[in-house]
Amino acid sequence: MKTSLKIGSIMGIPVKLHITFLLILPVFVLVFSINEAPLGFAGTTPLILNYALSLLTTILLFTCVLLHEFGHSYIAKRYGVEIKDITLLLFGGVSSMEEIPRVPSQELRIAFAGPFVSFVIGLALLGMNFFTASVFSGYADTSVYLMFYILGSINIVLGLFNLLPAFPMDGGRLLRAWYAKRMSYIKATHYAASFGKMFAFLMGLLGLFYNPWLILIAFFIYIGASEEDKSTTISILLEKYEVRDIMTENVLSVPPEITVEELAKLMFENKHLGYPVMQGNSLKGVVTFTDIRNILPNDRFATLVSDIMTRDIISVAPGDTASDAFKVMTLNNIGRLLVVSDGELVGILSRSDLMRTMMLLNE
Known part of the structure; x- marks a missing residue:
């Protein structure tokens, strides 16, 4: 099941809403509607105006969170870092970056860009609150510049919170x-x-x-x-090793026409939980134990591997670094990668292979 919904793109970066964000949205609306000024709109009449202002404040708040993340992304892109997407979550936003530069001055600028944006937005909104409260007092509804105060204050707190000296904060x-x-x-x-x-x-x-x-x-x-x-x-x-140094070369594969029941027996005998699916010398897909679990036991005799295999193959080349392979596994949340050279399957690399290498390096 997809847990994130793409709502658009800015600067070529996909923007997504995570399901947890959709759950927390009404909670924020409720909190703003029942809290007294200066942190909410309780007492605002009519009641529909209370809820409207609470909803608008919530939407603008998460827009500010989005701008915070774009602060990171803008500076990161200037240093050549690829931004996969920005996702709004339960606890705020997160920029999915290819890799943080290891040049300290660059990482420092990327990390500080987000809080800096929050401080700029916060100070600007507090300034607008002061200006409207002073100049338009008696002419404008107080709830209008109250919204400026709430958003300004939260942005300042957001900037300070993200400066706490602890991962995963900035x-x-x-x-x-x-x-x-x-x-x-x-x-x-x-x-x-x-x-x-x-x-x-x-x-x-x-x-x-x-x-x-x-x-x-x-x-x-x-x-x-x-x-x-x-x-x-x-x-x-x-990073010191290439995929070819640690991959398994003698790859056990299965044909697409065997049944899921036969595949399950093969997994039990060989103790491997994932196999490339080959038809002759042609790579057709990959099948794992997770695919088998989705098939009821009684249906496994009539279901073929070709019916359940994954056709979108995620692969690496023999000359890629083991570090790059690890990142591909992590980003795609998979346990093994096929190693392909010039369209030909030459090996398979599992998360266990990487962990085994790490254990030897740490000895």
């Missing part, structure tokens, strides 16, 4: 960029991630006594720091 990348000027990139990432984990632990502890929401945010920060540390370490260490 402050964690700023901290890594500072460390990276003084040590290796792996060590800089490890130090910045460790700082983020410590920060998350203290925030969670604070949440036990004051606000349970802080525990949820702390968990989010701790996981983000751990994942950044692990993925960066893996990516850098695997």
Whole structure:
């Protein structure tokens, strides 16, 4: 099931709404409608105006979040980084970048661009609130410049929150960029991630006594720091190797005309959970254990591999780095890649192969 819906493109970058964003949208509308000024529109009459202003404020708020992410993306594109998409999520927005540059000054500028945009928007809106409240007091509905105040204040808070020195916030990348000027990139990432984990632990502890929401945010920060540390370490260490160095060359394949039941027995015997589907020397697709699980046991005798295989093949070349292969697996959330050279299948690379290589490198 698709979890994100594309709503358009800006600067050639696809913009998506995640299902979690659609769930949180009415919550924000409700919060703004029941809170008293200066953080909400409770008491605004008629009631339809209350809800209209709450909805408009919510939409504008997430537009500001989108602009925050475009701040990152604009600077990243100037350094040649490819932006896959920008997705609005439950906790805000995220730019899916090909890879953050490892030049500390570039990473610093990319990381700070988002909070900078939030600060500019926040200060501009607070200025508009002050101007309208001073000049048009008595002439304009107070709820109009109240909206400026709410959005301005939240943008300032958003900018400050993202400067917290912990992954996955922008402050964690700023901290890594500072460390990276003084040590290796792996060590800089490890130090910045460790700082983020410590920060998350203290925030969670604070949440036990004051606000349970802080525990949820702390968990989010701790996981983000751990994942950044692990993925960066893996990516850098695997850059030393090419796919041909660690792939499996003697590839077991299956023909498209065998049944799913026969495939299941083959998987059980060979202990492999994924196979390329070959018809003669022609690569037709790939089939995995996940494909089998979607077929009821009684239907497996009459269902062919050709009926369930994936025809959109994601592959790498033998000369690609193992690090690039790892990124392709991560971006596409798959466990194995076919290795193709000049249209011919020459090997297969699994996530297990990469992890085994990492274990040997760490010894």
